[in-house]
Amino acid sequence: MSKSKRGPLLLILFAALMAGAGNGISMVAFPWLVLQHNGSAVDASIVAMAGTLPLLASTLIAGTAVDFIGRRRISMIADGLSALSVAAVPLIALAFGVEAVNVVVLATLAAFGSLFDPAGLTARESMLPEAATRAGWSLDHANSVYEAIFNLAYIVGPGIGGLLIATLGGITTMWVTAATFVLSIIAISALRVFQLEGAGKPDRATRPESVWSGIIEGLSFVWRNKVLRTLAFVDLAATGLYMPMESVLFPKYFTDRNEPAHLGWVLMALSLGGLVGALGYAVLSRYTKRRTVMLVALLTLGVAMTVIAFLPPLPLILALCAVVGFVYGPIAPIYNYVMQTRAPQHLRGRVVGVMGSLAYAAGPLGLVLAGPLADTFGLKVTFLALALPMLVLGLAALGLSSLRELDQPVTPDS
Structure with a gap:
């Protein structure tokens, strides 16, 4: 099996690993920044909840967005907005000082970032069948590896986040987190080279109204x-x-x-x-x-x-x-x-x-x-x-x- 045939599948798997790792690091970094700011466990809980509450509504909308705009494009947009939500933390700290990174700001950014995660996830899962077929993998095999990689990202991500916070500090860690989403964007953008079926803009006749x-x-x-x-x-x-x-x-x-x-x-x-x-x-x-x-x-x-x-x-x-x-x-x-x-x-x-x-x-x-x-x-x-x-x-x-x-x-x- 040539690399060109496996290319789309490997790119999707790599993107899932990077996006998952970015979310895993965020799970540690956001609460840490709150506790570092004022030591309040209640505020840390508020930020954690802000990162999960938008998921229900956004997952329903995500599926329609994927079928309307296109899988590859939605995956890149979702990761771009996630990158922006975490990069905003050090940017705000640079512009207004570390004290400006308070619980309200962190809760808002956590909610903003999680709002688009389901769209990226749905887009990548929706591209798997065509990528698996081109690679010569069964769909069971492709889904199994995809889920294992996603689980791995959420196991390794928090550990990496803790290590980065210990060595670089919570604010600087957010730059690294943003970089993981950027790497996911680069991987998915490369799918255009392979012209993966179903990854581009949907036909107007099949799009939701x-x-x-x-x-x-x-x-x-x-x-x-x-x-x-x-x-x-x-x-x-x-x-x-x-x-x-x-x-x-x-x-x-x-x-x-x-x-x-x-x-x-x-x-x-x-x-x-x-x-x-x-x-x-x-x-x-x-x-x-x-x-x-x-x-x-x-x-x-x-x-x-x-x-x-x-x-x-x-x-x-x-x-x-x-x-x-x-x-x-x-x-x-x-x-x-x-x-x-x-x-x-x-x-x-x-x-x-x-x-x-x-x-x-x-x-x-x-x-x-x-x-x-x-x-x-x-x-x-x-x-x-x-x-x-x-x-x-x-x-x-x-x-x-x-x-x-x-x-x-x-x-x-x-």
């Missing part, structure tokens, strides 16, 4: 397609049940025990398990049915979370978290495959945007419920309140006939 009509078209297509509709509900439930464990319950458990290092180990076990699971699916997909992988993942999540609910010794928690991450890792590549093969090319961005927005909606919903439950009834009860429905979800999935379509040959609807 407006943002609202584009969202409706995406929602309608997902609802009419049986397997997409089923996966949307499964993803909504699984994400809502899984995310609070990582984002609320484990932090509370180890904070109450004053064991921050152990929290880091647990989160690392989840992340590394997810990385190995996503990458391992590239091999596993050749020998195992997608439905089997999905069912094993859901059932294992339910069992592992149920055992974790009894808060066993740390070594067992770490082992279970690695297992949870490992079985959860292949889910995203499978979802990507289904979206990319069921949706016709001109609707792909809208479908990816709709499916992605459901995951963003489920996460906050689970977090809102988990916090009050943990404060009122305790961690064990809350863990069980999340684990048992996950177990029921896995058992219910055994009877979902629509999941059998995951392994059937597909011709995208027009």
